[in-house]
Amino acid sequence: MPSRPVVARAPHPRVVRDDPDDLVLDADVLVIGGGPAGTWAAIAATEAGARVVVADKGYCGTSGVAATAGVGHWLVPPEPQIRDEEISVREAQGGYLSDRAWLQDILDEAWYRTELIPGWGYRPAAAPVRNPLAPVGRRSFAGTAPDYLRFLRGRTKRGGATILDHSPALELLIDDDGRVSGATGYQRQLGRTWTVLAGAVVVATGGTTWKSHSLGSDVDTGEGTLMAVEAGAHLSSMEFSNFYGMVPLGTSMDKNGFFIAASYWDHEGKPIEYRNLHSSRAELLAASTRGTISAQFTQFPVAAQPTVRAAMPNFFMVTDKLGIDPFREPFPIDWVQEGTVRGTGGVHVLDRDSWTGVDGLYAAGDAAARDRVVGAATGAGGPNLAWAIASGTWAGRAASRDAGRTGRPQRRQVHGAGERGLRTRDTHAGEPQWEQVQAAVQAEMHPIEKAAFRSDESLRTSGTSLERLWEQPRLLVPEQPSGLQAIRTREVAGMLATARWVIETARSRTETRGMHTRTDYPETDPAQSYRLLTGGLDSIWVEVDDELPVIGRAHEREHSLAVAR
Amino acid sequence: MIEVIDAERCTECDICVRVCPTNVFDAVPGGIPVIARHSDCQTCFQCEAWCPADAIFVSPSRTPEPAGSPLRDAAHLAENDLLGLYRERIGWRRGRDTTAPTSPPPSGDDYHRWATPPANDPLTSTTTTTSSRSTP
Numbered sequence: 001m002p003s004r005p006v007v008a009r010a011p012h013p014r015v016v017r018d019d020p021d022d023l024v025l026d027a028d029v030l031v032i033g034g035g036p037a038g039t040w041a042a043i044a045a046t047e048a049g050a051r052v053v054v055a056d057k058g059y060c061g062t063s064g065v066a067a068t069a070g071v072g073h074w075l076v077p078p079e080p081q082i083r084d085e086e087i088s089v090r091e092a093q094g095g096y097l098s099d100r101a102w103l104q105d106i107l108d109e110a111w112y113r114t115e116l117i118p119g120w121g122y123r124p125a126a127a128p129v130r131n132p133l134a135p136v137g138r139r140s141f142a143g144t145a146p147d148y149l150r151f152l153r154g155r156t157k158r159g160g161a162t163i164l165d166h167s168p169a170l171e172l173l174i175d176d177d178g179r180v181s182g183a184t185g186y187q188r189q190l191g192r193t194w195t196v197l198a199g200a201v202v203v204a205t206g207g208t209t210w211k212s213h214s215l216g217s218d219v220d221t222g223e224g225t226l227m228a229v230e231a232g233a234h235l236s237s238m239e240f241s242n243f244y245g246m247v248p249l250g251t252s253m254d255k256n257g258f259f260i261a262a263s264y265w266d267h268e269g270k271p272i273e274y275r276n277l278h279s280s281r282a283e284l285l286a287a288s289t290r291g292t293i294s295a296q297f298t299q300f301p302v303a304a305q306p307t308v309r310a311a312m313p314n315f316f317m318v319t320d321k322l323g324i325d326p327f328r329e330p331f332p333i334d335w336v337q338e339g340t341v342r343g344t345g346g347v348h349v350l351d352r353d354s355w356t357g358v359d360g361l362y363a364a365g366d367a368a369a370r371d372r373v374v375g376a377a378t379g380a381g382g383p384n385l386a387w388a389i390a391s392g393t394w395a396g397r398a399a400s401r402d403a404g405r406t407g408r409p410q411r412r413q414v415h416g417a418g419e420r421g422l423r424t425r426d427t428h429a430g431e432p433q434w435e436q437v438q439a440a441v442q443a444e445m446h447p448i449e450k451a452a453f454r455s456d457e458s459l460r461t462s463g464t465s466l467e468r469l470w471e472q473p474r475l476l477v478p479e480q481p482s483g484l485q486a487i488r489t490r491e492v493a494g495m496l497a498t499a500r501w502v503i504e505t506a507r508s509r510t511e512t513r514g515m516h517t518r519t520d521y522p523e524t525d526p527a528q529s530y531r532l533l534t535g536g537l538d539s540i541w542v543e544v545d546d547e548l549p550v551i552g553r554a555h556e557r558e559h560s561l562a563v564a565r
Numbered sequence: 566m567i568e569v570i571d572a573e574r575c576t577e578c579d580i581c582v583r584v585c586p587t588n589v590f591d592a593v594p595g596g597i598p599v600i601a602r603h604s605d606c607q608t609c610f611q612c613e614a615w616c617p618a619d620a621i622f623v624s625p626s627r628t629p630e631p632a633g634s635p636l637r638d639a640a641h642l643a644e645n646d647l648l649g650l651y652r653e654r655i656g657w658r659r660g661r662d663t664t665a666p667t668s669p670p671p672s673g674d675d676y677h678r679w680a681t682p683p684a685n686d687p688l689t690s691t692t693t694t695t696s697s698r699s700t701p
């Protein structure tokens with residue numbers, strides 16, 4: 001038996017109080033969210049010797065959209081020509097809003113960090129089968145997602161981090177200087193409050209799909225984003241927040257790379273012209289609004305089918321349970337909203353520390369904007385996982401450095417920074433009504449007719465409905481500011497807040513670009529080749545980011561020609 | 566959504582209670598866990614993957630199976646080896662011979678990295694690609 005690889009173990013956080021009704025820990029770094037970004041942040045922080053707590057809403061290792069997905073990180077070796085080729089393709093797909101300089105650093109980090117994984121003792125349960133469609137001769141990282149996330153959990157703990165499962169965060173703690181100094185929440189299986197006092201906090205809470213039931217996304221409800229904004233952070237590219245995943249009809253299985261090689265028919269059996277999933281998206285979505293469309297994986301020769309099945313065990317588990325053979329017969333499909341998970345909007349980070357601009361607060365993974373990575377196109381699995389590693393690593397390292405510079409937070413005065421979904425400013429009793437508000441938000445954000453095809457009129461209508469909800473501060477106020485009900489109200493507050501930022505930003509982009517389809521502005525406007533920043537709670541602002549996209553020279557030429565015309 | 570915990574197979578280990586990301590189950594002292602919050606199930610299949618007894622079946626449907634559905638019938642599921650199917654597919658079933666495909670999903674959930682077999686790459690192809698049949 002080979003001995004287990006040794007990893008350096010950081011000191012554990014200090015237990016201040018461990019009572020039946022209250023847990024208080026003292027740490028250097030608190031990571032909120034235990035998916036790939038959160039665990040990579042925790043690993044990086046423990047590597048730097050920090051005392052780390054990871055608080056996961058669910059169970060670190062199963063929580064989030066990555067846990068049942070694939071582990072296909074976007075891995076590109078640091079060779080200029082290969083990099084240029086791969087980035088060029090995505091640059092065009094993303095409407096030229098990405099940033100090459102950032103991408104080089106992100107791809108470097110993903111490349112070198114994944115290289116460490118085998119040495120840390122990662123052993124997938126099943127012998128990895130090489131992806132037959134992957135570039136030949138390139139290092140890839142293989143295994144199933146449950147293996148990977150379970151491994152990341154173990155690696156996080158072996159590094160010395162303390163993991164709190166089933167411990168949703170409810171609000172950030174801020175000291176008198178406005179520095180983020182920890183968070184509080186509720187341990188729902190133990191029925192007690194938790195508080196982590198920390199020198200710095202990493203928000204890695206994912207995006208949101210407004211609980212569309214897309215695979216693993218219902219834990220991603222946007223309250224992490226809300227907490228960051230409450231502390232003073234702002235957002236980027238929130239208009240790119242309406243990607244829809246194709247699923248076998250009625251299911252959650254949106255991990256579906258093979259739909260790229262499918263044929264499609266409308267509800268009357270007429271073939272739908274199909275080029276690729278980017279340029280044909282609008283047609284397929286529009287056809288779905290007229291009736292149920294069908295797909296079939298027509299482009300795989302019989303000999304290749306077993307390998308294809310093996311490459312996506314989750315998808316074919318679903319079709320097998322349904323008794324569908326997707327190679328041989330058309331099967332009905334529909335869509336699930338993937339919101340800011342497969343969209344690119346999120347907390348705007350300012351630098352390669354993944355710093356939010358707020359003292360003590362960092363953001364990583366899908367909670368942060370991925371517009372510099374993929375612009376207006378979806379980050380899907382590969383780029384989002386590369387970003388999770390890079391931003392997580394950066395945030396974890398920087399947060400541990402930052403924490404080392406500050407005084408111990410328990411010696412300072414801290415207060416909760418949360419409001420909407422937790423308490424009102426006045427003393428009136430609130431009305432939780434989270435189910436009603438959730439349904440009302442979903443009614444604006446889920447339907448394809450409203451969210452995939454936007455117009456000033458539809459956005460104005462949605463905006464008015466959402467504003468009416470926000471203007472009732474007694475809505476979503478739980479009977480107690482901590483507890484099971486507060487988890488619900490805070491989640492819905494996160495969904496409502498995110499929906500408002502999305503709608504306001506989408507109104508400001510008067511063109512069609514990437515996944516942002518405006519029926520009233522169907523063309524891409526070269527003069528809008530910039531990213532939009534968004535912020536504010538009661539009063540939302542949207543402005544042009546003066547940090548311009550950084551694109552390749554060939555594309556720059558095309559772009560300046562287009563502007564000249 | 567989760568439909569079945571097979572009482573005959575369940576060993577009351579309560580792993581499903583711990584790992585469910587949306588806290589659907591409640592542990593029961595001296596009994597098998599109960600599905601306490603069915604409407605919170607997000608159909609992510611994690612409980613089915615982690616259940617060491619192959620006692621769990623998650624239906625692919627985002628909504629509850631209707632009464633009378635065979636996917637709610639433990640006997641039917643056991644007979645067709647559907648309990649714990651996801652666990653088998655990711656290679657987590659122990660002590661059983663399996664020929665089921667278990668392999669890495671490489672860029673599997675990524676729309677943009679996939680290419681079809683080289684003959685017809687949809688990322689670059691501009692031709693309409695439909696099969697020879699015109700109706701489903």
